[in-house]
Amino acid sequence: MTPDPAADLLRRLAEGPGARLLDALPPYDEQDALALLARLRADGHDPELVSAALTQSRLRTRGRPRLGPGVEDLLLTQDGLEQATRPAVATRRAARLARTGVRHVLDLGCGLGLDAIAFAREGLEVTAVERDPVVAAAARANLAPWPGARVLTGEALSQPVEAGDGAFLDPARRVPGVADVHGRTRRVRGLEGLSPTFDQVRDVARRARATVAKLGPSFDPDDVPADADAEWVSLDGDLLECALWWGAGPPRRRAVVGRSRPGVAAVWDELVEAPDPPEALSDAAGLLGHLAEVDDAVRAAGLTASLASAVDGRQTAPGTGYVTAAAPVDHPALRWFVVREVLPLRAAVVRAWLREHHDPAGPVTLKKSGVRLDPDGFRRDLRLPRRARGGEEVVLVLTTVAGSARALVVERLAPSSRSAVEH
Numbered sequence: 001m002t003p004d005p006a007a008d009l010l011r012r013l014a015e016g017p018g019a020r021l022l023d024a025l026p027p028y029d030e031q032d033a034l035a036l037l038a039r040l041r042a043d044g045h046d047p048e049l050v051s052a053a054l055t056q057s058r059l060r061t062r063g064r065p066r067l068g069p070g071v072e073d074l075l076l077t078q079d080g081l082e083q084a085t086r087p088a089v090a091t092r093r094a095a096r097l098a099r100t101g102v103r104h105v106l107d108l109g110c111g112l113g114l115d116a117i118a119f120a121r122e123g124l125e126v127t128a129v130e131r132d133p134v135v136a137a138a139a140r141a142n143l144a145p146w147p148g149a150r151v152l153t154g155e156a157l158s159q160p161v162e163a164g165d166g167a168f169l170d171p172a173r174r175v176p177g178v179a180d181v182h183g184r185t186r187r188v189r190g191l192e193g194l195s196p197t198f199d200q201v202r203d204v205a206r207r208a209r210a211t212v213a214k215l216g217p218s219f220d221p222d223d224v225p226a227d228a229d230a231e232w233v234s235l236d237g238d239l240l241e242c243a244l245w246w247g248a249g250p251p252r253r254r255a256v257v258g259r260s261r262p263g264v265a266a267v268w269d270e271l272v273e274a275p276d277p278p279e280a281l282s283d284a285a286g287l288l289g290h291l292a293e294v295d296d297a298v299r300a301a302g303l304t305a306s307l308a309s310a311v312d313g314r315q316t317a318p319g320t321g322y323v324t325a326a327a328p329v330d331h332p333a334l335r336w337f338v339v340r341e342v343l344p345l346r347a348a349v350v351r352a353w354l355r356e357h358h359d360p361a362g363p364v365t366l367k368k369s370g371v372r373l374d375p376d377g378f379r380r381d382l383r384l385p386r387r388a389r390g391g392e393e394v395v396l397v398l399t400t401v402a403g404s405a406r407a408l409v410v411e412r413l414a415p416s417s418r419s420a421v422e423h
């Protein structure tokens with residue numbers, strides 16, 4: 001294979017003087033970057049290495065919110081960073097894969113190696129394959145601390161899959177070489193543009209003992225293959241992915257809701273389909289005293305009715321992601337409100353209500369789901385004062401209740417004021 005100068009530069013940053021230069025850099029500051037570059041060059045450092053080190057420093061700063069403090073030990077690329085799995089999610093996945101009994105895992109299209117690192121930490125032997133030589137060089141450096149992990153540069157699908165292997169595929173949803181004005185490669189939506197393709201994923205799943213494929217979070221529950229277990233995963237309220245599993249248990253749909261914890265990877269709660277979930281409300285009069293916003297993982301998995309059943313409630317309407325119940329029940333996938341008023345969804349009516357009940361005018365928060373409406377236009381029609389005048393916040397949920405468009409005036413409930421349920 002012909003040497004790739006960019007990959008070579010990354011290799012030089014992984015060890016020796018390059019690594020020492022990178023370690024010695026101060027926290028990245030855009031304002032100081034040019035002066036620092038000039039200073040380091042004047043000190044006799046290789047200009048190319050200095051530029052590459054500063055790029056890494058910038059990417060690490062950018063990657064910290066996504067990848068946490070461990071980012072300081074990683075070599076990154078812009079695209080690789082944007083596609084990298086969050087460590088807490090990778091850790092949970094690795095633990096589940098290890099529970100299937102596999103000892104060796106193939107990471108077929110490993111990117112920067114965030115999942116491969118989690119597999120290695122879990123004690124699994126890892127063969128990671130990446131076709132982009134620069135990304136592969138970064139992955140090799142990132143996995144260097146684990147002697148049981150190796151990174152191969154090349155075509156993932158040419159790697160033999162043994163019957164006892166675990167396999168992981170996180171197909172790229174980017175088009176190599178097609179960049180936007182910011183230099184970021186274009187994303188593809190749906191299953192068509194995946195690399196490796198969905199057919200290749202399924203073929204691997206037929207051969208390996210256990211396989212997991214990470215797909216986009218908008219993967220439709222109706223498209224889940226009959227033999228696959230599907231989980232939609234959110235962390236701290238952000239819906240991140242849908243993972244399909246083969247060989248890890250009976251096929252079923254689940255929502256996995258995580259909350260980051262300092263010092264611990266994350267706390268996870270799982271919700272599966274209830275045996276006989278209640279129908280959505282058929283009459284707007286059935287709206288009960290409390291309303292809860294459902295975590296996006298539950299909504300994406302199509303499990304809102306199942307969650308409603310767990311808290312003795314009902315969906316307000318299919319697909320809107322709201323549940324109503326007589327009493328709020330503590331659950332990590334629900335954020336509760338008290339329903340103060342149920343109004344028809346008409347700006348004039350809501351405006352009159354606000355004039356009468358909302359003085360001094362505090363901030364007005366709009367939440368919209370399941371209705372066709374332009375929230376900015378609606379806000380304009382409410383003729384709210386330009387600046388809130390220090391009064392209480394009003395939350396308006398603009399949604400469908402049993403087929404009718406409604407504006408619900410609601411008040412947030414603090415978690416401590418709820419009763420708890422086992423989950």
Ligand SMILES: C[S@@+](CC[C@H](N)C(=O)[O-])C[C@H]1O[C@@H](n2cnc3c(N)ncnc32)[C@H](O)[C@@H]1O
Pocket residue numbers: 080083084085086108109110111112113114115129130131132135154155156157170171172173195196
């Ligand atoms: C979404 S990224 C993987 C991210 C990784 N799971 C992580 O968390 O760091 C997918 C990677 O697969 C690579 N890839 C796509 N198709 C491939 C193929 N056929 N063979 C090898 N690598 C491939 C892409 O270059 C890309 O780096």
